[in-house]
Amino acid sequence: MTDTDNSQPSGMTKRSFLQSVGMIGGTAAVMTALQGWEMGFASEMDRPPEMSTDGKGKKVIILGAGLAGMVLAFEMAKKGYKTQIIEALDYAGGRCVSARKGSVIEEVGSEKQVCNFQDGNYVNYGPWRIPAEHKSTIYYCRTLGVPLEVMVNKTGKSYYYYENKEGPFKGVPIRQEHADIDFKGYSTELLAKVADQGALDQLISQEDKEMLLTHLKRSGLIDSKEFNYRANRARGHSSYPGAGTNFGKLSEPYEMADVLSIANASRNETADHPAVMFQAVGGMDQIAQGLKRALKKSQIRYNSEITDIVQDDNGVKVTYKNTKNGRVRSEEADYLISTAPLGVMQKIKINLSEDMAAAIKATSGSPACKIGVEFNHRFWEQNDMIYGGVTSTDIPGHRILSYPSGNLFGSAHGDTGVILGYYPIGGQSVPISNLSMAERTEFALSVGEKIHPGNYRKYFTGESISVAWHKMKYALSGWENWSRRGRTRSFPVMQKGDNRIFISGNIASPALGGWMAGAIEGAWSTMEVIDKRVAQQG
């Protein structure tokens, strides 16, 4: 891995870099990310791979009717393979799900929840945002006719809320736009001052220095003589301007030390989490449903839990049990592709090679919790001017609260909406999953009330639904992560397959873990591996 701190975009002179100074943060971040990632840039593929064979009549059994399993079945059948998906659950989509009226979530050992949101309301308790650079996901939405809409990932009007840090902001929600622009303003001030005092003379030419100072002054954040950061129009008004002689009043910046006390991590806007993202209209599960519609009904066998897989040099035999009536059946094929999460796959008896058996233990599961909380008034829009976006907190087990980007202004189905009430990931989400459903709701309400005092509890409809992905029997995690050691040692073993058995899905895309694009492109990469194999060996 290259040292990203000092790396300079290749082929880019300091001059051309400075000419694009308006984009300093973004460009630099993207380029260094590009150079730093060994595994190639995110989501390079924008369509399924060309395959060299017509499948030669080979039959492929696919475990799991999630996005990856359905992409495999759809694309490979198009080429001429016979495909059959075996799915343990009674629906297609896997983790690509949304909860709306009537949806059921049942965690291991917990009470069954039935969603009772008003018509039109939903929460994406699986994947919930698509960046523009995930061309593979967008490809299927476009070709399958799944409508997408803007998902507002970042709004300046939403809040940072910290209560575990001393200082003036402790326990006070502050607008992200204020904290962000103040950070930028003070950085601009300091940079302009040191440049002006000659401290950068060893680093850049006189000409470039002048250009830099010109850009910094033009930002409008600092005064042109002393270079001090002060109230400005980017930060906005404390009293809004209006008609006539009402010019409003510009808001005063926070003190620099106070601004610096806000964790940098909360400004988490990256190339794959930009301000403007996308979501499927009416719920992200519509992407899975689009794929399902593209398949023949018979291509998915539901309620079928695999118990045994036996392979030899000629093929593979799968034994599965119907979870409803207990009937056991077997099916044979030339190849098997598992898209089951590896934690789930451990439970199946399979005659894998020693190397492969070790490789499929290499990932760790990431626990993740979400809750959808329903309201009968969009107070965040009407009172706080928040339209979509995310409020970040430092409360363990909470992390964020996200306002709905659908039904903005209540114009689609009335003055109602579902807030994603918390979304902890990794170890911090485990204590949340220990709570009962009622306690989880109370936790979400108690945090929400701190950010929106007087409103959050008042407009709560009484309906909520939550998930702990590590407690869902056929997921056992939100997604899986590869350690660097695992990527180096185990991933290549897994990727090439073990005789007749291949492993695909999100796991096959270590650089896109947890993304729908990871599932889709993982499926595409497995298709290519099998196609080569069939071309060579039949």
Add this chain to the structure above:
Amino acid sequence: MKNYFKLLLALLGASTLMTAANAQDHSAEGAQIYTDYCEACHQIGGEGYEDIYPALKDNEFVNGDKEELIYLLLEGRAGMPTFISDLEVDQLTTIINYIRNSWGNTAGEITQEEMDAAYDEIAEEDDGFGPGN
């Protein structure tokens, strides 16, 4: 490789240092960490849950090779999460010893030095490949 060596050295060193005097009783703190971070899956008393979450009680792996178990706790494995960024390294030592010495388990103590060596190695490897979420 170099780090593996460090770990091996630490393991060897530890076995000579291990005396009853420096084996600490972590049970109260261990029990709390267990409740917060482990019980959701492995259940009260380390009993496990059907064939979904393995029992930790009388578990050969838990009572077996120290190094394997340390890596499992730090890196996760086969669906099991990593807690490397959620628990402090001394808490990780506490919980590993709690699990190895509760509910009838009587495996030997893992020292802080052993945990530190593995922790440093793995933390070094972290290249910030965050999940999409």
